[in-house]
Amino acid sequence: MKRGAGMEDVHLHLKNLGFTDLEAKCLHVLAENGTQTGYEIAKQLGVSRSNVYSALQKLAEKGAVLTSHGEPTHYQSVPIEEIGERIEAELQASIRYVKAHMPKQGAHRSEYFSLEGDAKVIERIRTELKKAKEEALCELWSEEAQLLKEALRQVPAQGVRLLVSTIGEAELPSGAHRFQHGREEGWQKRNGRKFTLLIDRKLAIVGTRGGDEPALAMMTEHPAMVELLLNNFFRDVVIHELQQDMGAKLEDKYGKNFKKIIQKYTEMKMMDPQPEDVGKSLEVKSSEGKSAEGKRRKKK
Structure with a gap:
């Protein structure tokens, strides 16, 4: 791992690869300092030895660290390139298996x-x-x-x-x-x-x-x-x-982007009767009523 790379960023990406937070920290310490004992790693991380030994055992099972025989046990990180290649191969194998065996989605997506x-x-x-x-x-x-x-x-x-x-x-x-x-x-x-x-x-x-x-x-x-x-x-x-064939003629008659047509149906004031029209209509009806009433009186 490169010195200068943000430690937190390295830990985040190691966790994305499937390692726990403590496993990522142990790997980082081993990559930075070389071979270490569990006690030395725990001291640097400020974590209990039992937790560190448990994390190191998991890393050994995953093939990410090597362990020595004898007392005390020493641990060494496998090169990150090797870890990456193994994880990639396992991931590809899992993807192929899931593609082959996952139930196919046949439902119609009518929901929004x-x-x-x-x-x-x-x-x-x-x-x-x-x-x-x-x-x-x-x-x-x-x-x-x-x-x-x-x-x-x-x-x-x-x-x-x-x-x-x-x-x-x-x-x-x-x-x-x-x-x-x-x-x-x-x-x-x-x-x-x-x-x-x-x-x-x-x-x-x-x-x-x-x-x-x-x-x-x-x-x-x-x-x-x-x-x-x-x-x-x-x-x-x-x-x-x-518009390509008759653009100028259409614009002269209907306005740009047919706005004259659109306005005819979208502007409410052009569709609703005007107040003065309503008044005139009432006046006509009133005069018609008076005229009819006058005729009836003359007949009498």
Whole structure:
């Protein structure tokens, strides 16, 4: 072990390899000082000899230390390279066994699973893109497209169709079908940049990154969400094609990004009757009522 490496960090990684805290400390002392007795190690660590001897016995059983014959018993650490190779071989053997004998997950993931934190969200997206067998539909901002650049590059290489709708300039792999949208910088920073992915028209992933809140994502195989993302994606594709062919005419008639159409159905004041209209309506009804009443009186 290198001198200068943080002792706590070394202990942490040794524990990640399956050693207890005391076993890690004993290994560190032996690697640093060479052959030692249990008494010497206990003295340096300030730990009871019985606990140290128990830890050393476990290390010997794991093949991490060598023991001498005679009294007192001396201990020597096996080179860390040798320990690492043995652990790696055992780990690989365990992984192969579990893959072969673990029950296969056949359940449909119709529940909604949540992910929080940038590392978890991005790693899950990369993992699911690797699993794609037929098609991956992605709607991404340029920042997320850049972050997922390598994972996206692998998709066409797997023989999978890749369609990407991007917001802003983004470099995409050859073989990807790209639909680029103009970027409006007025996005709400606190809400983050929204992204969606649909893998094999089966798994839906929806999330946000880049806002004031941590990265968040939701994934599900629920048919309703899958259909919603599918329809939304291909609606954007149709609009993209229309804008490519008739962009100037569409903008003149409907405004940029069809805002005039959207406003007609989203602005409540345009859908609700105005107060003055209501007043006029009441006046008309009142005059009509008075006129009818006058006619009845004349007849009498």
